[in-house]
Amino acid sequence: MTFNKKIKLGISVLAIGGFIASGSLFFTSTNAAPKLSELNTPRISLEASYIDYKTVSELDSNAELIVIGTPLQGFDDRQHIVTSFDDGTLQDFYTLTNIKMDKVIKSPEGSSLNLDEPLSIVEPISYIDDAGGKKKIAYEDYTELKQNEKSIIFLKKNTQGQYSVINMDLGKFAIEPSSQSPSSSVDKQDSKEQFRESVLEKYGLK
Template identity: 35%
Template sequence: MKSTYFLLSAMTASLLLVGCNGDNVDTGSNEINSKKISSSEVNVSQSSTNENSEVERVVTHGNFVEYETEAELFADAELVVIASTNEDFMDREHIVKYVPSSDEEEGLPKAIEDFYTKTSITVEQVLKQPASEKVADNKKISVIEPIALLEDGSKILSVENYQEISRGQQYIIYLKKNTNGKYGVINMTNGRFNLESTDQIVNLAEHGHDNDKAKHEKMKDTVKNRFAKEIAKAKK
């Protein structure tokens, strides 16, 4: 993993848990408060293990309620599934919204207000769902991830080091609906768990996240223990 720093000048981000004002997850206390990042130092990472290894990653902070245990995560999630996607990350629908500029700001860099990605997943097994809704196995649904690719393809923006759902990999994903009825991943990277391989989780000591990888792996072990039978079935 190669990491560098650069100054994100004249750029702001008003971030919600899994998207922007139009598609944010309505999670009560789990909604990220409006947070602006202006001319601040952020982390840019290049991963050598995923399909987007040559694209710079801009990791931004966001205020959100973190679930410390899988039990808390499972209790608050509305939909939990074993699922996968056949979409390459670069080919997904990426939404990046900009702050409207005034006449005085003409010619200045655009300020980013919100960003997220819509990812189409195929539900292989439903592990939890609302009583009022039935999500069938093998159904395709669109979910929101707190990450996006800039229009020019030069950078990937990620909230709290969120790692995208990779094509062709099986995941257990914890989801919750937003005010528009769209499902989004909750708890950042600790809301989706790769069953095929070890996730590339960066320890962001510079951002106060010096144990991200250990925390993720610990929660992942609990997830795999809870759903051992379902995972075995999914792998057959």
């Protein structure tokens, strides 16, 4: 996986209580309930160096694949990848998420995507285990795609040939507004909601 990033030392660990309290906002009655382990798991956010697309037009132009799809598994049941350097220092992490594609909005010329087959995509988030126990770790406060929640997702192939979510948390948006996952701050959530509205309007999803 390559998000063209580097891990910086500043790590912000969100309080478990705050994470649990906000968890009730994450899900609607139409979605699969999160496992208790997900709600009780503390979060770590790492800064990353990545290309930040600030407009929907930029995001559209730079995405190789744009789909509307739904994760087939809860986060706990997905494949979580963590790699380390020889000295044990964290090198990289990501999660492979299988999605059911409902619609392909944009795809590379000559590609042949089968809507009947799941598509495996890379998300910049995972689980790690250390002396303090199990934690959810993400780049730039990224929040994972939710099971049974239909989203529009902007993707680009990395150097391993895997389709990866681009633009961090502003690279995927739930179609239904009530099922949006809050970010780490009110300002960031407001900004994401404004961006989301522009995305849905552009692709006729409102």
